[in-house]
Structure formats: C-alpha cells, structure tokens
Amino acid sequence: MLKAVFFDIDDTLYDTSGFARLARKAALNVMIDAGLPLSREEAYRLLREIIAEKGSNYDKHFNVLTERVLGEEKPLLIALGMITYHNVKFALLRPFPNTISTLIHLKGKGYRLGAISNGITIKQWEKLIRLGIHHFFDEVVTSEEVNSEKPDIEIFREALRRMGCRPERSVMVGNKFTEDILGAINAGMSAILVNSELSDDERDRIKREGLDVTVVQEIGEIREIL
Amino acid sequence: MLKAVFFDIDDTLYDTSGFARLARKAALNVMIDAGLPLSREEAYRLLREIIAEKGSNYDKHFNVLTERVLGEEKPLLIALGMITYHNVKFALLRPFPNTISTLIHLKGKGYRLGAISNGITIKQWEKLIRLGIHHFFDEVVTSEEVNSEKPDIEIFREALRRMGCRPERSVMVGNKFTEDILGAINAGMSAILVNSELSDDERDRIKREGLDVTVVQEIGEIREIL
Known part of the structure; x- marks a missing residue:
C-alpha cells in the first residue's frame, strides 16, 4: 500500500x-x-x-x-x-541540517516523497536541483502548474492524484500553519509543522477541532515519528 | 577636445x-x-x-x-x-585576449570610452560587470533604452549626445559590418572592424565609397592605431 x-x-x-x-x-x-x-x-x-x-x-x-x-x-x-x-x-544554498538524512530515512522506510509548493515551477525545481535533493522527489507540484495555491484543497488533491496515493496514507510537512497544515488537513491528510512556533489561537484550534498535526522543532525529528 | x-x-x-x-x-x-x-x-x-x-x-x-x-x-x-x-x-566568461590592456591604453591616451549595444540594458551591464571591465566605460547605450537598434543612426547619435562628443572625433569598434561599421559611418564616425572577415562585396564597397574603416584581426591591434 x-x-x-x-x-x-x-x-x-x-x-x-x-x-x-x-x-x-x-x-x-x-x-x-x-x-x-x-x-x-x-x-x-x-x-x-x-x-x-x-x-x-x-x-x-x-x-x-x-x-x-x-x-x-x-x-x-x-x-x-x-x-x-x-x-x-x-x-x-544548502538544506537545513538533517534534511538529507531525513529524506534518506523516509526512502528507506518505503515512503514516496513529493513537494507541494506555492511558486513558479522552474524556480522551485531549480531550488531542489541546487540543493542537491531533487532525486528524492517522485512528484513536485507547484501552484503555477495547478493554478491553485495552498491552502486551497485543489493543489493537495492534484498532488495526491499524481502520486496515486490516498490522503489518509499521506503526511504534509511544512512551516506555515494555514497554508501547509490546515490546507493538508482539509484535504484529508495528516500534517507535521516544522520551523515554526504555534500561536495560542492555533494551539487552541488544534485541541478544539482535534486536528491531526504534530509539531517538531526541526526536520530531523521526523525520523522518530515516521 | x-x-x-x-x-x-x-x-x-x-x-x-x-x-x-x-x-x-x-x-x-x-x-x-x-x-x-x-x-x-x-x-x-x-x-x-x-x-x-x-x-x-x-x-x-x-x-x-x-x-x-x-x-x-x-x-x-x-x-x-x-x-x-x-x-x-x-x-x-572573460574578455578576449588583449581587451583589458587595450582599454587601459585608450584611457591612458585620454579617450573617453562607451559601449553601444543591441540588447537588454541590465543584461548588457551584467556582462560588463562579470567581465570585470565596467569601470572603463563612461557611457553604455543599449537599443532597449534608446528604442533604436544598430545600424539605425539614432542609437549612435544618442551615444554621442550622452558622451558630449562630436562624431568626427569618435570611433566605433565592432564585429558586424552592417550594424557596427555602416551604422557608425552613417552617423559620421569612423570605424574599426574586429574579429570578422570582410566579404568581397564589403571590400568593394569600402573602396568604392571611400569608407573610413580599418580592419584588425584582434582587439589588441587597436593599440597601434589609436
């Protein structure tokens, strides 16, 4: 699966x-x-x-x-x-510490990897190439291609469709609470927030609505979760 | 003068x-x-x-x-x-051999230096900067700014106007017979053709019309002329 x-x-x-x-x-x-x-x-x-x-x-x-x-x-x-x-x-230009070892870890666990980004297609690919990590990604989906921006549900659906993967089997990792986390959850995925502090309002909302989001301080912690 | x-x-x-x-x-x-x-x-x-x-x-x-x-x-x-x-x-990226010593020679002889280029302003400046030679140029005039392309007389006139220089006191150096050489001569300047072979037609035309053009094989030869 x-x-x-x-x-x-x-x-x-x-x-x-x-x-x-x-x-x-x-x-x-x-x-x-x-x-x-x-x-x-x-x-x-x-x-x-x-x-x-x-x-x-x-x-x-x-x-x-x-x-x-x-x-x-x-x-x-x-x-x-x-x-x-x-x-x-x-x-x-270089990835955050622990990024590459995390991507290797996830590949070793059998995950397929994708990127979902609000941005210009060629520029986003350029970043992945210059960061030396483009080979890890099975699909890269940008707002420019899909004509839909995070947190709209459409860009997440298109990414899932291309990957051939159901939302409940998918996790979104991002640093923006609204765009990445709420967007993914609205699309039926779970979510991991990195490099970001939650506001009190956001913390309350997660608890009140029972949102499936995990908060980590840095990307390397994902290795302990997935 | x-x-x-x-x-x-x-x-x-x-x-x-x-x-x-x-x-x-x-x-x-x-x-x-x-x-x-x-x-x-x-x-x-x-x-x-x-x-x-x-x-x-x-x-x-x-x-x-x-x-x-x-x-x-x-x-x-x-x-x-x-x-x-x-x-x-x-x-x-680097200049042709003898380019920088030629620019230094001309500055030493009291010439003001300009560039006249068909192209996009920022891209042409970028080339001069990356070549390490932008400090030599008092004026850089591009077709994009002037809305006129070599060999039109207008771009040469604008360059002369900005430099505050009369055409008969000015020389144009370029590799294209029509754009650089004929354009400059039509504007009343003399001309030096570099990095280019004259066709028989062009050679005949120079002789027949008595055009004020010197042909050199490489830019360094300009040091012997000016």
Whole structure:
C-alpha cells in the first residue's frame, strides 16, 4: 500500500528567508559602495518595503529601489545588485541540517516523497536541483502548474492524484500553519509543522477541532515519528 | 577636445558565440543524462533551430525543446538545462585576449570610452560587470533604452549626445559590418572592424565609397592605431 510524505520547499527544506536576507544585504552593500546614497539600514528598510509592496516573486525590486532613491533606474546599480544577490544566494544554498538524512530515512522506510509548493515551477525545481535533493522527489507540484495555491484543497488533491496515493496514507510537512497544515488537513491528510512556533489561537484550534498535526522543532525529528 | 571610442559588446569584447555554444552543449548533455531522448548531435541541431526561430533573447528555449521532443514541458529537464547553461557561461566568461590592456591604453591616451549595444540594458551591464571591465566605460547605450537598434543612426547619435562628443572625433569598434561599421559611418564616425572577415562585396564597397574603416584581426591591434 502506497504511503507518501509531501514537503513544502521554502523555509521547510532550506532557510529561504535567512539566505534571502543575507543576499539582499550583500547586494545593497555593493550598490551603496557603487554610489547608492543611503545608509545600510535605510537601504534595507526601503528594499523590504518594496518587496512587501510588489511581492517576493517580482523580479525588479532593485529597479524600483534606484528609481525611488535617484529618480530614475540606474542599470549599473541594478545589475550589480542582481549579480551579488544571485551569487551570494547560490553560494550559501544548502538544506537545513538533517534534511538529507531525513529524506534518506523516509526512502528507506518505503515512503514516496513529493513537494507541494506555492511558486513558479522552474524556480522551485531549480531550488531542489541546487540543493542537491531533487532525486528524492517522485512528484513536485507547484501552484503555477495547478493554478491553485495552498491552502486551497485543489493543489493537495492534484498532488495526491499524481502520486496515486490516498490522503489518509499521506503526511504534509511544512512551516506555515494555514497554508501547509490546515490546507493538508482539509484535504484529508495528516500534517507535521516544522520551523515554526504555534500561536495560542492555533494551539487552541488544534485541541478544539482535534486536528491531526504534530509539531517538531526541526526536520530531523521526523525520523522518530515516521 | 573630447575624443571617444565606442565598442560593441557581444563578440567584440568577449566571445559570446563561443561561450554560448559551449554552455548550450553542456546544458544539453546534462538534459540527455537526465533522460532527454536525443543524441547530442540531434539535441544541438534542434536547439539551434529553436534559437533561430525564437531569437537568442527569448528565455524559454529549453521549454520549447522539451515540449517538441516529449510532447510537454518537463520542468526538471528545463531547470537542469538552465542551471548548467548559466553556470558554464559565467564560469567561462572573460574578455578576449588583449581587451583589458587595450582599454587601459585608450584611457591612458585620454579617450573617453562607451559601449553601444543591441540588447537588454541590465543584461548588457551584467556582462560588463562579470567581465570585470565596467569601470572603463563612461557611457553604455543599449537599443532597449534608446528604442533604436544598430545600424539605425539614432542609437549612435544618442551615444554621442550622452558622451558630449562630436562624431568626427569618435570611433566605433565592432564585429558586424552592417550594424557596427555602416551604422557608425552613417552617423559620421569612423570605424574599426574586429574579429570578422570582410566579404568581397564589403571590400568593394569600402573602396568604392571611400569608407573610413580599418580592419584588425584582434582587439589588441587597436593599440597601434589609436
């Protein structure tokens, strides 16, 4: 009988937010050295505002930054920022500690593995490849392909359909309570929350509704559960 | 009195075509190893057809390739191809021999330096930065910014205007006879053709019309002319 574990990618399998923060700060430092007239703190604050406003998948944050500060786009500064951002991000990229040993453990136990991610298909595959873990995954399902985003039930159903697996035989592992955990549970799966603290409201809700969710501090603890 | 030398970028300052060919072949090898059912020769022939059809600035050549061969886009193969292409291209990237010493020579002689390129602004700046030569250029003018492509006179006029330089005090260096050489001459500049063989027709035309163009085999020879 098939049994499957699905993983969210960003901030579940690797430290997206931490790497992005370091890469953005490095990019801003290079832009400041090349003439962007802001302090490091001002630059980072403004960039975060722009990212919040435009969304993290927008690909022209640095264009907007130079335009807001200097009244026009500055190609040299933009290109310096983009090169530095990508170089630093790719140089740092690695899975969270214990991720690979956990994936090996699950394969050894006979689980099929999938990824369910809100994001752009090729970019999500690129992350798995650059992290060196794409061979572990039997299916990778993205919101772009399915035209449905977590926590919508549709993206979970499509992942289960592709894997040929029933929801009650499947577990979703993710760091976001609403998107990953509630989404999976609504689709009939059980769930494991990692890298995240529960709020009091969320804790109450789990107890009140009897939700099938386990909370672990880090991904390696999954080896003791599954 | 200001005097200026303008350079084309691709195949003038570095071996775009050679690096792209190596990077594409490396990408296809990785895609074939991961299951693309073509021989290396078939794959390269098909990719070149797609590039000819879609243009070299189109960013989904590998998507089209997998779709044509397998009936649908294959994100794993596409992402493997894109990562390999970029890694190989950036690893190989360097200016043609004698480029940097020529730029230093021209700066020492008091020339202002510019680039005039048909291409996407940020990508052309990215190339100059990754080549390590962006500090040499006082102005970089792209067809995307100016909304005019070489050999149109407009892009040359805009470059001269930004540089504050008269055409008769300016030289254009490039590898394409029509785009770089005729374009510059029509704008009133003189021209130097590098990395290119003249056809008999072109040679006749230069003589018949008395065009102010010098042909050199490699960029380093410019040190003997200017």
